[in-house]
Amino acid sequence: MEKNGALAPNGGFFGWIERTGNKLPDPVFLFFYLILFVVALSVLADVLGWSAVHPIEVDEETGSNTVIAATSLLSADNIRRLWVEMPKTFTHFHPLGYVLVVMLGAGVAERSGLFGTAMRAGVRNAPVFLLTPIVALVAMLGNLAADAAYVVLIPLAGVIFAAAGRHPIAGIAAAFAGVSGGFSANLFPGQLDALLFGITQAAAETVFPGWEANIAGNWYFIIVMTFVFLPVIWYVTDRIIEPHLGHYSGALNPSENNSETAVSVDDDTQDRPLTEGEKRGLRYAGFALLGVIALWLLMLFGPGTALIDETAAAEAQLTPFYQSLVGGFFLLFLLAGWAYGKGVGKIKDHRDLVKMMRDSMADMAYFLVLAFMVAHFVALFSWSNLGLITAVHGAETLQSLDLPAPLLLALVVIFVAVMNLFVGSASAKWALLAPILVPMLMLIGVSAETTTAAYRVGDSATNIITPLMVYFPLILIFCQRWNKDFGIGNLTAMMLPYALWLLGAGLALIMLWVAFEIPLGPNAPVFAPPPTS
Structure with missing residues (x-):
């Protein structure tokens, strides 16, 4: 045990999680090993004659439903297909195009400083009694800024809380809970939606070719999730975490106080006023925002209605x-x-803009490597027919259990939340689960958008308590700036109430949403009959 009674980094349940998770290979090799497993399983399934009756497709010759048989991935046709179609398999992987396109723009917004300044502007003048909800809201909206939300907003929240006479670690906790615990909550779709729905589409197409993903398919849901999570983070911070931390009497500058809790703050995280240039930049960005909205409204309602298919x-x-x-x-x-x-x-000129776009693509190098492996895992899984067979038999099992839909989706949430303790990457985890969950639930009438929403709830809640979360060590360092004895056990224990409350709120939200059959987004119902083509 540590001096303050928190769990030591290598002890207890979370120590076991850390040790177990660290034994897992890098996600790239995790999917490589899964590919080898799928190849071996396909050979076994082919020998044993695994099959399923397709619930929709009908054989034109016999007039009965098509029988889908498992196919060995070591057959001559599949070996040829693997090597001949390798470029197509990679480049046609839907998340690849979705994410790279969005990141070309988001990289400029991040590197120009827009995201960081917008978050600072959103929290620095907040009234003391509204400090927690404003920090939490900006943190959840900051998910659009990806890494910037972690490296700018979280340490800034500690500085602002201290300046307001509140405990800085409570500010860090509230911001971390918003950015990571509220990972999927937002007022607008963004790069996460592009990533997840790209994987959802690839999974759905293994059973229902031609199904088209809608990046706004969870828009209504994530808006409501934002306003459900906001009071939860506010309550946990002000009523549970900050009273437990006690009164803070340190100082922003170590020269003002010799206390061990005093901290030096980096220049780029200080609570300094916005410069005239930053204010001007935000005004210009606001005009650009209005211009893009006006352009899309023109294409939606203007002459020719370019974004409406009036023939459909x-x-x-x-x-x-x-x-x-x-x-x-x-x-x-x-x-x-x-x-x-x-x-x-x-x-200053177009060259600076191009450099920012180029650098944003350089940051996507690891994603490209992972996407290559995931694309082939999904493709091989589809070619073997194992995904379809599993989905059909899984759907039949679910129908025989006759579970109410809210309970069924709640079980998905809990399963994902537990798995999230060991596999932190949202994309890697969804790429692993989606080929089974999406078509299986679509076959019993649960829309792909609903399954994606349930995944997002489970994926968010436990981000903040797993030591395998990529930014967990960074958050620990932020806390140690204010208390040098703050350890991994302290951080885990501090974030556990957030995780439990957010998971409970998320479960209630998804169950009520499904029970009342509220659309998850535009043209995204909770239930939908399986596509016929």
Whole structure:
């Protein structure tokens, strides 16, 4: 045990999680090993004659439902297909295009400083009694900024809390809970939606070719999730965490106080006023934001209605608009980041802009490597027919259990939350689960958007208590700036109430949402009959 009674880093349940999780290979090799496993399983399934009756497809010759048989991935046809179609398998992997397009714009917004300044502007003048909810809200919205939310907002929250006479570690906890515990909550779809729905589409297509993902498929749900999680984080911070931490009497500058809890603060995290250039940059970014919104409204309602397919059925007429949102967020981030950079003088000409876009793609190098492996895992799983067979038999099992849909989705949430303790990457985890969960639940009438929403709830809640979370050590360092004896046990114990409350709130939300059949987003019902083609 540590001096303060917290669990030592190598002891207890969370120590076991850390040791177990550290034994897992890098996600790239995890999927490589899964590919080898799928190949071996496909050979066994082919020999044993595993099969399933397709619930939708009908054999034209016999007039009965098509029988889908397992296929060995070591057959001549599949070996040839693997090597011949390798470039196509990679480049046609839906998350790849979705994420890279959005990140081309988001990288400019991040590197120009727009995200960091916007978050500072959002919290630095907050009234003391509203400090916690404002920090939590900006933190959840900061998910659009990806890494910037962790490295800018979380330490800044500690500084602002201390300046207001409150415990700085409580500010760090509230911001960490918002950024990571509220990982999927937001007012707008963003790069996470592009990533997850890209994987959802790839999974759905293993059983239902031609199914199209809608990046706004969880828009209503994540908006409500934001306002459900907000009071939860507020309550836990002000009523549980801060009273436990006790009164803070340290100082921002170590020269003002010799206490061990005093801390020196990096220049870029100080609670300094916005400069005139930063204010000008935010104004320019605001104009760019309004311009992009006006452009999309013009294409939606203007002459020619470019983003409405008037020849389609009524429920499908807005499909081009939903599909355009990936490009819309690219343009929004790009122009707002460019405008801000011009305002502060960070972007002087087009070469600076191109360099920021280039650097953002350099940061995606690991994602490209992971996407290559995941794309082939998903493709091979589909070619073997194991995904379809598993989904069909799984759907039959679920139908025989006759579980109420809210309870079924709650079990998905809990399963994902537990798995999240060991596999931290949202994309790697969803790429592993989606090929089974998405088609299996679609076959019993649960829409792919609903399954994705349930995954997001489980994936968010336990991010903040697993030592395997990539930013966990960084948050620990932020806390140690204010208390040098703060350890991994302290951080885990401090964040555990957030995790439990957020998981409980998320479970209640998804169960009520499904029970009342509220659309999860535009053209995204909770239940939908399986696609016929």
